[in-house]
Amino acid sequence: MPSWQPKASIPRTEKKSRTRKPRPRSLRLHGTVARTLGIRIVSGQITPGEILEGEIAASEQFKVSRTAYREAIRILAAKGLVHSRPKIGTQVSPRREWHLLDPDVLSWIFAGEPDDSLIESLFELRRIVEPDAARLAALRRTPEQLARMQEGLAGVGRHGFDSEEGRCCDEAFHSALLEASGNDFIMSLTSGVAAAIELTTAFKQQHLPAPHDALPVHLAVLEAIEAQDADRAHDAMARLVERGFQDTMEARDPANNAVGRRRAC
Structure with missing residues (x-):
């Protein structure tokens, strides 16, 4: 049995919780233009190799200044989605150059x-990274990192995965776990992996009529990390990632929503 329950009061450490508040939804004009173009690119409406409209025509289309449009293009270029070519213009980059773990690109x-x-590739990455990160976290986690993981799942227990607050708490749990791995290269993936988890969870909640309760699978990971059982933490995280993949693929195909109701808990 876990040494704690998700709705129980969890002692806070002196260090302030890093659970993030919901992201603000307002965007400046150049951010709105970047988001619109970014969605069109990642969805395939604008394909790699295609040349975007010229600055004057595009600024008129979006009803923004040329300065705002240029800033939007700079945002997309920084994320690897476009590049400028002399005498040609702004061209959509090949997918291999996209910064797919950028939180904005993932949200688009x-x-x-x-x-x-893309879903399969994303979960392949999670299968490669997260189980071994959990293994390392079981061996290296600090009391403060463990407390943050506990607090994150306690927040999920209070708010649920179907609320933005609950998903932010889940993101905090995973972020603390990746940090607890003690590996700088794994930690460098934190913002991308945490954003991917938050977005896929929201996607599942939106498209599945009755998503399964993922909290017990998370608690199994936490229990193993608490016990400093590296192999059990690895295996529990592998099961969590695989369950997430199955649910996301089911949500991706609403015609099969009835399939998988026989999933094991």
Whole structure:
């Protein structure tokens, strides 16, 4: 049995909780233009190699200044989605150059219907990274990191995965776990992996009529990390990631929503 329950009061450490508040939804004009173009690119409406409209025509289309449009293009270029070519213009980059773990790019992917290959690739990455990160976290976690993981799941227990507050708490749990791995390269993936988890969870909640309760699977990971059982933490995280993949693929295909109701808990 876990040494704690998700709705129980969890002692706070002296260090302030890092659970993030919901992200603000307002965007400046150049951010709105970047988001619109970004969604069109990652969804395939604008394909790699295609040349975007010229600055004057595009600024008129979006009803923004040329300065705002240029700033939007700079945002997209920084994320690897476009590049400028002399005498040609702004061209959409090949997918291999996209910064797919950038939180904004991920949010643009999940703004529509992400294609199966991107979902499969995302979960392949999670299978590679997260189980071994959990193994390392079981061996290296500090009391403060463990307390943050506990607090994150306690927040999920209070708010649920179907609320933005609950998903932010889940993100805090995963972020603390990746940090607890003690590996700088794994930690460098934290913002991307945490954003991917938050977005896929929101996607599942939106598209599945009755998503399964994922909290017990998370608690199994936490229990193993609490016990400093590296192998059990690895295996529990592998099960969590696989369950997430199955649910996301089911949510991706509403026609099969009835399939998988026989899933094991």
